[in-house]
Amino acid sequence: MGKRGRAAERGRTRPAVIGGLIAVVVAGGGFGAYSLFGPDGDGGSTTADPKPVKTGPLSAAEVRTAATRFLTAWQQGRPAKAAAVTDDTAAAKAALTGYREDARITGVTLTPGRRTGTTVPFSVRATVTHKGKSKPLAYDSKLTVVRRAEDGVPLVRWRPYVVHPDLRDGDRLVTGESGTPPVRALDADGGELTAAKYPSLGSVLDGLREKYGKKAGGRAGVELRVVRKAAKKGADKDPDKTLVALSEGTPGTVRTTLNPALQAVAEQQVAKRSRASAVVVRPSTGEILAVANSGHGFNTAFQGSLAPGSTMKIITSSLLIDKGLASAEKRHPCPKYVTYGGWKFQNDDKFQIKNGTFKASFARSCNTAFISQAKKLDADDLARQAQQVFGLGMDNWSIGVPSFDGSVPVQSAASLAASLIGQGGVRMNPLNMASVVATARTGTFHQPYLVSPSVDGRTLAKASRSLSPGTRAQLRELLRYTAAAGTAAEAMSGLGPDFGAKTGSAEVDGQKKPNGWFTAWKGDLAAAGVVQAGGHGGDSAGPVVAALLRAGS
Structure with a gap:
């Protein structure tokens, strides 16, 4: 082998030695990302020019990538990793950890839908399990990707409704024995009021349960529910909402003034x-x-x-x-x-x-x-x-x-x-x-x-x-x-x-x-x-x- 060949061979196999320190040459050329010397070291200044911050509208690829990273980590049961892809790491980690530990939701499958701009809808299929009882859980939600101002990195904008569309700030998902027994609400004529018959009454029935469940003589069941944030002093708290009943409680009865015909x-x-x-x-x-x-x-x-x-x-x-x-x-x-x-x-x-x-x-x-x-x-x-x-x-x-x-x-x-x-x-x-x-x-x-x-x-x-x-x-x-x-x-x-x-x-x-x-x-x-x-x-x-x-x- 000639001198040029041997020199080339040595360049491929031997590490570079600089000032007594070794820096390994990586594939693609150049040195690793770690600085060999401090700012006052003998090697002089090694500070690279800062990368320009990316601005402007998000590309389709950026939206898909951020959404996929978030949904994949959530599905894998890795709340910290999923939260790191959001713009509010602490809140996202707490909510996603609670999703698994407080709501007792497992076997999560997240399927993204067709992107619209920076918004990605997705479906959720999972199982709620508590004390040997299990029920399927299925719903749709969505997320939005935004660009972080300081460095241009695409992140999922954190909002409680990403986890579940019924969640608002301060709300939690919890599975366990409900604190409030169910109620059987009646109209003024004694007929039963249900959300299936009267769709507008869903929130009203939730409110009746919150107010009268314990007073009406019922017995609580086990359920996955949205626990609303505490109300301000002197104000009515928005009622909790049942999402999945693992075991039915025994309802009490509350009569209302509603006229069924009207x-x-x-x-x-x-x-x-x-x-x-x-x-x-x-x-x-x-x-x-x-x-x-x-x-x-x-x-x-x-x-x-x-x-x-x-x-x-x-x-x-x-x-x-x-x-x-x-x-x-x-x-x-x-x-x-x-x-x-x-x-x-x-x-x-x-x-x-x-x-x-x-x-x-x-x-x-x-x-x-x-x-x-x-x-x-x-x-x-x-x-x-x-x-x-x-x-x-x-x-x-x-x-x-x-x-x-x-x-x-x-x-x-x-x-x-x-x-x-x-x-x-x-x-x-x-x-x-x-x-x-x-x-x-x-x-x-x-x-x-x-x-x-x-x-x-x-x-x-x-x-x-x-x-x-x-x-x-x-x-x-x-x-x-x-x-x-x-x-x-x-x-x-x-x-x-x-x-x-x-x-x-x-x-x-x-x-x-x-x-x-x-x-x-x-x-x-x-x-x-x-x-x-x-x-x-x-x-x-x-x-x-x-x-x-x-x-x-």
């Missing part, structure tokens, strides 16, 4: 529309006769927190009449525009009513007729009226399951003006607005309830005062005229003469169409509904409410 109609009506919710109550007692949501997860009808739009004008009108700032038959300004607190307000389609009455402004839902009176009100007037007369905003309703009591915060300047027409900081749901129109009908607030207080001795909320006879009479006249000849007339056709209604449309940032609201009474029935992004309330929520009132007449 509940069936409510289910049918909301099913025709996307994001619709409705409630029916009995004004003379406060009994809840029906509740339904077209989405069967979150109970918007009881727990929603939405701007109620012009249905809020029922409360505002009672305030203006009480203060002598408006009267049904008296002249009242309704200009195209009014400015208050630096904001310029206008009516829908910029209409105006010249020399019209307050009744005419209410019936056509004239915004400026209400906002023009803002300068004559104190900042807390509207909030006090909502609390003292309509029983809202004090967090003290106890209907039998979790609910939101509405919110009318103290505001000033432009925010006060917006609140007068149901925007700004005002928040309501169909239960609140059904109660509002019921109070206008009877003159006295009766807290709505789903389970009679006699069942558990709880105290229902009360308002500190009723509507004065004069204000009640005028408010009823405003609502009757709106149902007969105003914006609610088409929906309420044929339901008179003992009726009243108010429409509403609430603008939502980033939403093309407003939320459509409608609330009305017919005899001893009061109902309210909202169709989110539905447009005008008379066209969207109006037919839902009117159908319920017809069914109950």
